[in-house]
Amino acid sequence: MRRKKTAPEDELDIIEIPAIADMTVSRPDEEIPDSVIKRLPRYFRCLRELLNRDVMKISSSELSELTGVSASQLRQDLKYFGGLGQRGYGYNVKRLYSGISERLGVGKKYSAVIVGAGNLGKALSNSRLFEQRGVWVKGVFDVSDKVIGDTLGENTVKNVSELKDFCRNSNIDIAVLCIPCADQGELLKLIDGCGLKGVWNFSPCEIDERLIDIPVVNLCTADSLMYLTYEISCRREKDNENKS
Amino acid sequence: MRRKKTAPEDELDIIEIPAIADMTVSRPDEEIPDSVIKRLPRYFRCLRELLNRDVMKISSSELSELTGVSASQLRQDLKYFGGLGQRGYGYNVKRLYSGISERLGVGKKYSAVIVGAGNLGKALSNSRLFEQRGVWVKGVFDVSDKVIGDTLGENTVKNVSELKDFCRNSNIDIAVLCIPCADQGELLKLIDGCGLKGVWNFSPCEIDERLIDIPVVNLCTADSLMYLTYEISCRREKDNENKS
DNA sequence: TAGATTGTTAATCGATTAACAATC
DNA sequence: TAGATTGTTAATCGATTAACAATC
Numbered sequence: 233m234r235r236k237k238t239a240p241e242d243e244l245d246i247i248e249i250p251a252i253a254d255m256t257v258s259r260p261d262e263e264i265p266d267s268v269i270k271r272l273p274r275y276f277r278c279l280r281e282l283l284n285r286d287v288m289k290i291s292s293s294e295l296s297e298l299t300g301v302s303a304s305q306l307r308q309d310l311k312y313f314g315g316l317g318q319r320g321y322g323y324n325v326k327r328l329y330s331g332i333s334e335r336l337g338v339g340k341k342y343s344a345v346i347v348g349a350g351n352l353g354k355a356l357s358n359s360r361l362f363e364q365r366g367v368w369v370k371g372v373f374d375v376s377d378k379v380i381g382d383t384l385g386e387n388t389v390k391n392v393s394e395l396k397d398f399c400r401n402s403n404i405d406i407a408v409l410c411i412p413c414a415d416q417g418e419l420l421k422l423i424d425g426c427g428l429k430g431v432w433n434f435s436p437c438e439i440d441e442r443l444i445d446i447p448v449v450n451l452c453t454a455d456s457l458m459y460l461t462y463e464i465s466c467r468r469e470k471d472n473e474n475k476s
Numbered sequence: 477m478r479r480k481k482t483a484p485e486d487e488l489d490i491i492e493i494p495a496i497a498d499m500t501v502s503r504p505d506e507e508i509p510d511s512v513i514k515r516l517p518r519y520f521r522c523l524r525e526l527l528n529r530d531v532m533k534i535s536s537s538e539l540s541e542l543t544g545v546s547a548s549q550l551r552q553d554l555k556y557f558g559g560l561g562q563r564g565y566g567y568n569v570k571r572l573y574s575g576i577s578e579r580l581g582v583g584k585k586y587s588a589v590i591v592g593a594g595n596l597g598k599a600l601s602n603s604r605l606f607e608q609r610g611v612w613v614k615g616v617f618d619v620s621d622k623v624i625g626d627t628l629g630e631n632t633v634k635n636v637s638e639l640k641d642f643c644r645n646s647n648i649d650i651a652v653l654c655i656p657c658a659d660q661g662e663l664l665k666l667i668d669g670c671g672l673k674g675v676w677n678f679s680p681c682e683i684d685e686r687l688i689d690i691p692v693v694n695l696c697t698a699d700s701l702m703y704l705t706y707e708i709s710c711r712r713e714k715d716n717e718n719k720s
Numbered sequence: 721t722a723g724a725t726t727g728t729t730a731a732t733c734g735a736t737t738a739a740c741a742a743t744c
Numbered sequence: 745t746a747g748a749t750t751g752t753t754a755a756t757c758g759a760t761t762a763a764c765a766a767t768c
Binding site: 723724725726727728729730731732733734735736737738739740741742743744 | 747748750751752753754755756757759760761762763765766767768
Binding site for chain 2: 269270272273274276277300335336337338340342350351352354355358359361362364365366367405406412429430432436438440441442446447449451452453454455456457458459460461462463464465466467468
């Protein structure tokens with residue numbers, strides 16, 4: 233399919249090439265792989281820390297040391313944001329931070345409700361987690377008369393029967409589920425028709441993403457405890473082998 | 477390095493082959509990749525559910541439907557446990573469940589302390605999470621006089637100054653860190669010298685695994701919220717594009 | 721035996737690492 | 745200019761999927 237480099241028309245190709253190359257560099261719509269996205273919050277935290285310490289400049293190898301991600305992978309990941317670095321210099325921390333923040337949707341505003349005002353719900357309401365991530369908790373709900381009417385931060389605990397209307401009227405984005413024991417059916421019924429944009433699920437029961445058309449993050453804390461005990465039992469076994 | 481197949485001594489090799497092959501099948505020491513380990517708790521939960529419903533038999537395609545993991549990958553994963561299935565029949569749920577449980581170290585006993593008796597610490601103490609995973613909470617600690625002496629489940633909240641001695645004397649395996657705000661240095665100082673086997677860290681500050689010689693699981697809840705808001709902002713953008 | 725389903729090998733896909741030319 | 749460090753391409757590695765022979 234190669235053409236000979238003789239005819240004057242070919243010069244048009246030469247002119248067009250830089251334009252195409254530019255598009256490739258800025259890559260505004262290129263889908264970022266999930267593996268990369270999952271590393272971004274770590275970069276985000278690290279860069280914020282650096283900003284707090286007034287560090288203005290960082291190289292990929294320094295950031296590698298701080299994050300535990302290889303320098304090569306770091307540069308590969310940052311490529312998706314399009315030329316945030318400068319050859320021979322490194323990355324401007326501020327620029328990198330805002331580039332990642334923007335791409336992650338931090339800084340945009342989200343509204344949320346907490347469902348379940350037990351200890352976990354209380355812990356989350358009191359944490360600064362939401363404000364730090366641009367999420368505004370606009371309501372807290374519970375089934376129990378014991379807590380309905382209590383004050384949690386800026387919110388008064390409401391009856392969960394009002395949840396659906398509240399979410400629709402206030403255009404709530406995220407439901408934070410802190411219900412200690414529930415089966416999946418109950419959870420789905422609870423959030424169905426609320427017009428939510430996403431679910432952050434702390435309940436011990438996992439919500440199957442295939443059954444719902446909005447993003448769900450299941451925390452699955454029990455799974456992570458299991459992972460820990462697995463690691464511990466592996467080391468126990470190794471120690472026993474070494475002894476015998 | 478090949479030898480000719482003539483001398484009678486070579487028959488020894490032939491005799492030995494089945495023994496070596498057997499070892500390969502049972503694979504007791506083969507390292508299971510991390511990607512596989514991370515799927516096991518999901519299988520574990522699913523199989524327990526099936527046992528509760530008295531389902532005795534399951535095929536890889538049925539389990540695939542339930543877990544969202546492809547049948548091919550499931551069979552590939554289960555291979556590490558060595559022949560738990562039967563061709564033409566499927567898997568015996570009970571056998572599979574106990575095979576995975578054993579490998580994950582569930583059923584073994586672990587001891588733990590909860591550090592931080594705030595809302596999060598309370599939520600964890602009250603949950604049945606630990607007993608379900610073979611972990612026995614033997615102590616709860618806090619800095620604040622307001623909660624020291626309170627009763628949490630089977631435990632009385634102790635002063636965190638007693639933590640080190642308690643852990644060493646009672647041979648505690650796991651510290652569950654529920655301290656709302658702390659820097660890494662504080663956390664490391666807290667657990668240093670406790671003789672722990674692992675750390676389950678709920679604090680907003682991540683512990684760098686490279687600085688500590690025992691397994692650490694950092695929950696990083698804030699990161700998962702960030703991941704959710706990213707997903708939401710992606711869909712928002714898509715919706716906006718479709719409108720215009 | 722015929723049908724079903726595993727265990728396993730080979731093919732594909734994607735993610736990570738290595739290397740180096742481009743360039744500040 | 746010389747040194748440093750990115751952006752990018754190629755090589756490697758590992759994980760997932762497809763396919764099918766073994767066998768219940």
